[in-house]
Amino acid sequence: MAVRALAWLAERSATPVYIACGQDGDAMAARLAQVPAISLQHSIRHAAILLVAGPYRDADRPALRRLHDQLPHPRATVWWGAVPLAEAQDAVTIAQGDHPVARLRRLDRNLLRGERASEPDWLPDEPPNEWRGKGDHGQGGEGMMGGVPYGRPMAMMGEEMRDALMLDAMTITIGPFLRTLPPGLSLELTLQGDVIQQARVVTPAYPASGGASEPLLRAARMLESLGLPDLARRAQISAMRDSAEGLLAAARRCGALLALPAELADVRARLEAALRGGTAPDPGEEWLVDRLAGMEWQSALLRIASFDPATLAQIAPAAEPDEDEEDGDEKERAA
């Protein structure tokens, strides 16, 4: 009874969706931005439905599986212009040209009412490393820092390039479906604190399909990172209508350009051009990973988001992991 009352109330709220953008997924997300019944979330933990928009690469499958399992119950996955993975039972598919809102709303309602079962995990129920019963206290760890306590190792000391205080270096992979990164781009970052020490491109961004609306979508992503979600949505809607009118003035009023410090002058120029619906030229000589070293988190995301797809493809190509590391070493020695 109580559950049904709760469902009755809950199904009236906007459907929280995490959109995993594949090829052209950006433009598809923009189509949803103007629908008030759907709210696009930044974290998968805040969503009820994982929406895979546009075709994805084979390399993105593991990420997709991981993402799916992180959804809180009750949950469902919708494939919009994408081929369902083999694990997906009773998959909901929507053609790329169709508008998915009605299906999403119905699915959401069914989930809340319990009429559709929540999807089970796709990955096996096991920790990243075996730890139970191992180690000094059965927690998997050894000594002070060793072993895999509770399934993961601990971060170890690493080189530090900015202030010579050698503390733990943390290596994480972000993307390819992080909403503040260009779709498809996945980076391996070595962080000390929130400053990037080293970066490596794991998978490159999806190639652009050359729509005229691309600069505005890019501007929208930067505005999100600048903490202006409403203006970002406005940019997405403008992108759908192919008119950037008034957008730059609105961004100026919000201080979007002023907020960028002098070190990010290149980002400011690109944001301004993107808000006009154009693209600022970039020589594209320096690799993206070199431009990211030593940057703080928000600035780094802003800089990544500011490149147009053509430049990004040029400066952040898919690299063989080994080659790239050697490159980095050589550069260090040269410096």
Add this chain to the structure above:
Amino acid sequence: MGALANLILAMAVGAALLLPMLWWPMQLGGASGQSQQVPFLGGGSQSAHAWQRFHIRYYPMTLLFIAFEMEMMFMYPWAVVYVETGIKALAEMGMFLSILGVGIVYAWREGVFRWQ
């Protein structure tokens, strides 16, 4: 004393109102395993525990802050007697703050307010 009791009572009521949400029984959905517990990174993964010797980029600022914040201890009582004491109070606090202001200017010159 009564004021303190009231304060604590009000805080307890506030916490008690939020408490049920952290022990909420009514949840829909199926079983979830350890693959759900993997930290969210937009499809990416974390090589180690996030708990680490976290390299804070503003540590000189925090030390400066501790020393500077001490001055608040003196300022609150000063504010109460300010009007009674008059211009002398203004002069003394002006001197006190300008001494500490020197510290801030020095720290700024040394680049403390940047990410290290």
Add this chain to the structure above:
Amino acid sequence: MTAIPLVFALLAAGIWFAAIAERFASARRFPSAIVLAPLWQAARLLSQQRVRTEYPDALNWALAPLVYGALAVAGLSVVPFAPGLVVAPLDTGIVLWGACEALTIVAVFLHGWSANSMLPLIGGYRFVAIGLPAMLLSMFVLIAAALPAQSLAVGAIVESQRSMWNMVRQPLGLPLFLLLGLAISLRGPMDYGDASDLSGGTAAEVSGPHRLAWGIARLAMLTAFAAMGASVFLGGYLGPWLPGPAWLALKTAALLLVLTWLGCNLARMPAPRMMAALWLVLLPLSFLDLVIAGVEALL
């Protein structure tokens, strides 16, 4: 004692009002009956699973929203609704308020730390960098407001505004105070804890009822801030015709609207720049506020 229900009534109304104002400001006009939207959103979060991460610090993770909410209540407890109508008529009202701000920083940091996940962790640490210096600002402007009142009690500060509001006497005070309000309730240009570039920051890993508790605590802190700002700078319960609590509620609502609008319409600069701006631009401004207030009080 009689004021405790009033505090919770104001908090409930403030939370509701702020949630609606936020939806209105962001032009998300859905569902058509916007008034009930917060309720529906709450129901959705209550019907969602509460996810846990790999080996979190579960106790502190659950404690953080509780402490945050309790601190909002504590802050509101020193705000008088009418002469003598206050939960805790402390002589040290604004000192208690400062303590609430300091402990809020701890609560947000713990929320980010406890998830054992990278994005919340960065959010928690970044928030401390901004929260600490921002706290200094609010202490300075509150001390400035205490000068003409010759007391640290909020009631006395309100009474000292019978002839003229502090907003007029000390024009710099309210803007600086609101800035801290945005920082402490994690919103808009000062949202360094739960920012979207960190996919929700300290809240990136929380779902369902836990997220609801966190959201309510944030809005409660915002409301407490607006009420405190209304009392210290806008004359609190003072006003003609209407009873005191009504005036306080009206002024609180007005400040909530301003805060929401600012939160939706200002860009967030990278944290290093904001930290430098706080120390080098805004802190001198708060000194200036103190000097203005001091000279004005002696005249």
Add this chain to the structure above:
Amino acid sequence: MTAADLAFYVLSAIAVVSGWRVFRTDSMVRASFLLMLSFIAVAAIMLMLAAPYIGMATVFMMAVEMMVMALFMVMFMMNPAGLNPMNMVHQNRLSIGAGATAFVGLTVAVLFTDLPHEKVARQAPVIRDLGHELLGPSMLIFESAGVTLLAAMVASVVLSARSGRFGPSDEGSRPPGLEPGGEPAGRIPESEQEDE
């Protein structure tokens, strides 16, 4: 036993127990905030002892100090979250003995001393008194505190920041070797790396 007594006992228990747990928990963050809890309990006792300002100010001072404490604990301690339980103590017995001796000695001293018993008046304007004291007789303490704090600010900046006016502060330093005369165990300072 009055309600005030009960509150005093509860708060004392919180202060002492959380103070003891500081040295018994594995997580550095928990240790810092347990110490903060101890301070807050003491602050509450001070509020009950008719020290409204000092008590309340202790809360905000200690909240930020312990926040910073936590930051540094995590920064410099290996295994800061206590994922691997550890016991980083030395001379444990001696320390327990010293602690117990201090406690017993002080308690005996307290019990056998004829303490004065003049209570502060309930309605005394203690904050106002403090203000007048600071601006009047104790003015020198007040201003010299300013100078001391300035010195502390300068000292902490000089010691902690790397980018001093005189170049990187780690210049010319080498970490100790694993064996006498061996290779440095840790990172080689950049100034020497350039030479190689």
Add this chain to the structure above:
Amino acid sequence: MTLTAVLIVAAALIGTGLYGALSQQSFVMLMMGLELILNGVLLAVIAFWSLGVGGPPRGQVLAIVVMAVMAVEMAVGFALVTAVFRRRQVDTTEKLGTLKE
């Protein structure tokens, strides 16, 4: 709540802090012990001030001075820890036999 009772609590805090300061290997934990000792001192000062000597303003000033000592100790202490860590990458007292270079 007599003066004796409060002073005994203060003694307990000082004893615990002393134990911590002597037994802990790492600098930062050692500083926690010192802070706990100062916590006890603070309580004792305020107890004397409030229940023993009838509330002279000097007592409060003394309490503020104790807190200032805490703040200075922390600021300089942590700065030292940072400087030492930057040079030696050590964080315990034993690994650091001498502060000399």
